Amino acid sequence: MSRLFMFEKPLGMRDTLPDLYETKKRLRTAIEEEMQRWGYQFIETPALEYYETVGAASAILDRQLFKLLDQQGHTLVLRPDMTAPIARVAASKLLVDELPLRLAYSANVYRAQQREGGRPAEFEQIGIECISDETISADGEVIALMISSLYAAGLDHFQISIGHIGFVQELFLQILGTEERADALKKFLYEKNYVGYREHVKSLSLSSIDKQRLLDFLDLRGGEEVLEKAASLIENGQGKEDIAQLRQLWQIMNDYGEQAKIKFDLTLISHMCYYTGILFEVYANQVGFPIGNGGRYDLLLKKFGKNSGATGFALRLDRLAEATGIFEKEVPVTCILFSEERRKEAIGLAKEKRANGERIVLQDINGVKNIDLFSEQFDDVILLIGKAGKGSGE
Amino acid sequence: MNDFLTIAMPKGRIFDEAAELLRRAGYKLPPEFADSRKLIIDVPQENFRFILAKPMDVPTYVEHGVADIGIAGKDVMLEEERDVYELLDLKISKCRLSVAGLPNTKMSDVAPKIATKYPKVTAAYFREQGEQVEIIKLNGSIELAPIIGLSDRIVDIVSTGRTLQENGLVEYEKIVDITSRLIANPVSYRMKDIRISDIVSRLNKVIDKEPVFDTQG
Numbered sequence: 001m002s003r004l005f006m007f008e009k010p011l012g013m014r015d016t017l018p019d020l021y022e023t024k025k026r027l028r029t030a031i032e033e034e035m036q037r038w039g040y041q042f043i044e045t046p047a048l049e050y051y052e053t054v055g056a057a058s059a060i061l062d063r064q065l066f067k068l069l070d071q072q073g074h075t076l077v078l079r080p081d082m083t084a085p086i087a088r089v090a091a092s093k094l095l096v097d098e099l100p101l102r103l104a105y106s107a108n109v110y111r112a113q114q115r116e117g118g119r120p121a122e123f124e125q126i127g128i129e130c131i132s133d134e135t136i137s138a139d140g141e142v143i144a145l146m147i148s149s150l151y152a153a154g155l156d157h158f159q160i161s162i163g164h165i166g167f168v169q170e171l172f173l174q175i176l177g178t179e180e181r182a183d184a185l186k187k188f189l190y191e192k193n194y195v196g197y198r199e200h201v202k203s204l205s206l207s208s209i210d211k212q213r214l215l216d217f218l219d220l221r222g223g224e225e226v227l228e229k230a231a232s233l234i235e236n237g238q239g240k241e242d243i244a245q246l247r248q249l250w251q252i253m254n255d256y257g258e259q260a261k262i263k264f265d266l267t268l269i270s271h272m273c274y275y276t277g278i279l280f281e282v283y284a285n286q287v288g289f290p291i292g293n294g295g296r297y298d299l300l301l302k303k304f305g306k307n308s309g310a311t312g313f314a315l316r317l318d319r320l321a322e323a324t325g326i327f328e329k330e331v332p333v334t335c336i337l338f339s340e341e342r343r344k345e346a347i348g349l350a351k352e353k354r355a356n357g358e359r360i361v362l363q364d365i366n367g368v369k370n371i372d373l374f375s376e377q378f379d380d381v382i383l384l385i386g387k388a389g390k391g392s393g394e
Numbered sequence: 395m396n397d398f399l400t401i402a403m404p405k406g407r408i409f410d411e412a413a414e415l416l417r418r419a420g421y422k423l424p425p426e427f428a429d430s431r432k433l434i435i436d437v438p439q440e441n442f443r444f445i446l447a448k449p450m451d452v453p454t455y456v457e458h459g460v461a462d463i464g465i466a467g468k469d470v471m472l473e474e475e476r477d478v479y480e481l482l483d484l485k486i487s488k489c490r491l492s493v494a495g496l497p498n499t500k501m502s503d504v505a506p507k508i509a510t511k512y513p514k515v516t517a518a519y520f521r522e523q524g525e526q527v528e529i530i531k532l533n534g535s536i537e538l539a540p541i542i543g544l545s546d547r548i549v550d551i552v553s554t555g556r557t558l559q560e561n562g563l564v565e566y567e568k569i570v571d572i573t574s575r576l577i578a579n580p581v582s583y584r585m586k587d588i589r590i591s592d593i594v595s596r597l598n599k600v601i602d603k604e605p606v607f608d609t610q611g
Contacts (some may be wrong), residue, residue, distance in 0.1 A: 068428075113549075118458060159584060159585055161584050176610060191480075192477070192479040192480060192580065193480045194479065194480055194481050194482075195480045195481070195482065195483045195575055196480065199483075221587065263584070263587075265584070281584075281585050283581040283585050284581075284585075285457065285585060287581065288457070288459015288460065288579055288581055289456045289459065289581060290580070290581065
């Protein structure tokens with residue numbers, strides 16, 4: 001291994017410098033307050049979890065997990081998402097009598113990067129989980145809260161695509177007959193390879209009507225009219241109910257007054273394999289990757305011993321900051337430059353101003369080499385130099 | 395703002411065919427398009443910005459979202475495995491990815507060596523064949539490798555087979571057929587869906603017409 005230089009960090013690890021810190025803090029505060037207004041309670045979970053439990057329950061690829069050993073030889077992972085740890089806490093501690101539970105978090109998660117830079121391996125997610133409520137109202141609430149959170153963060157231009165993994169599964173099973181064949185076709189969707197999907201469909205021994213159904217499936221993107229088309233592709237059964245669910249969701253979003261922000265995209269498949277029903281992603285202008293995603297996961301809690309459905313979303317703070325832009329420093333900072341003789345007076349003045357909520361830097365003038373350069377950083381500079389009472393030199 | 399589209403185009407072999415296809419789809423592109431040494435070409439009347447990239451890099455630009463859509467060979471898509479939508483087979487720049495080598499030779503039993511620009515595809519292919527090979531990554535003139543004894547075989551793009559022939563090599567197996575694809579960034583695909591759908595359907599029409607052109611000409 002080559003010798004590391006002192007400035008180097010592991011691949012994908014980033015520092016947060018003051019301007020970005022302020023930006024993230026403002027976003028976090030705004031979103032947290034909004035989530036609290038909806039009655040969600042914040043919790044924290046440890047950064048390290050057992051590989052066998054939370055690591056296995058999480059939907060993040062194994063090769064993306066940071067793994068290490070504890071002193072007893074158990075494999076640990078740095079949490080790759082927050083949904084699995086929260087499912088663990090909810091199932092083992094908080095769920096009482098299967099009552100609906102509304103939890104929120106804002107925490108760093110870790111996903112190792114394989115190939116190259118350009119993506120952080122540690123990033124902050126802020127999100128909620130609505131646990132033990134299997135109604136469509138809960139799905140609607142989660143999406144509406146995500147929209148409200150984005151507004152609270154100051155973002156107006158964004159769009160949400162909503163899909164339904166249950167519908168995809170049911171449609172493919174109806175036409176293809178077996179899980180195995182359905183999974184083979186789903187893999188093309190997961191890889192976003194529409195060319196391969198079409199070729200695969202053409203190569204299958206199916207009636208031309210069924211082939212056309214599978215090809216038409218790729219066009220199921222857009223507004224409410226998409227649900228009509230989707231319903232015509234699927235035979236009676238669970239799939240029709242899934243579409244009915246999406247219709248209700250459309251109505252609920254209308255009740256919230258947020259229909260304009262959502263579109264349906266039934267081809268949407270997430271790498272998060274624990275989703276079981278409605279799932280969604282949110283996109284913003286100027287950011288090449290989704291800024292958040294979510295969906296319903298009715299089987300995850302089962303892995304932790306509870307038979308409860310749940311739905312939730314997570315926003316990525318780093319990408320959100322990219323979408324909103326870095327806030328310019330807005331809170332003014334005043335510097336009090338003092339000389340030794342007037343230190344006491346300076347401390348008193350600083351105390352007084354800080355008590356008023358002002359941001360005050362207290363600096364001994366003898367500690368600064370270039371006073372002009374130093375002073376430039378501040379909105380205001382108060383000089384307390386020389387003998388007291390002889391004027392401040394301003 | 396949503397109307398402006400950035401398109402990553404591959405320089406070299408595929409470029410002319412891709413530009414021709416866009417023209418056939420009814421897009422007005424400037425005549426000096428290909429001669430330009432510029433890396434960024436704006437076409438305001440179509441609300442397009444073209445960026446000219448190395449073919450291998452097109453999916454990278456698109457994945458990171460600095461280009462909304464792009465045109466990339468399937469060979470590059472296989473090798474790079476980028477998280478982008480593969481929307482359309484443009485059926486241009488047809489060729490194949492093949493295993494080639496000196497005629498009447500066998501691969502070494504101990505440590506067969508394969509030279510290629512496509513290490514991932516090559517490794518995956520030979521693993522499927524039940525063969526463990528050692529891969530030597532080269533960046534061009536791959537045909538040199540078996541001739542001067544660097545490798546037993548090469549894996550490279552073959553279109554007419556002339557380059558192989560002229561260098562005294564033969565094609566052993568075809569790995570996969572290659573054409574160029576229209577690819578899209580997942581966010582752009584949603585945020586600029588109307589614009590991208592329009593391009594897809596316009597291109598789709600001229601691709602479908604292709605056999606008609608063939609029989610006429």
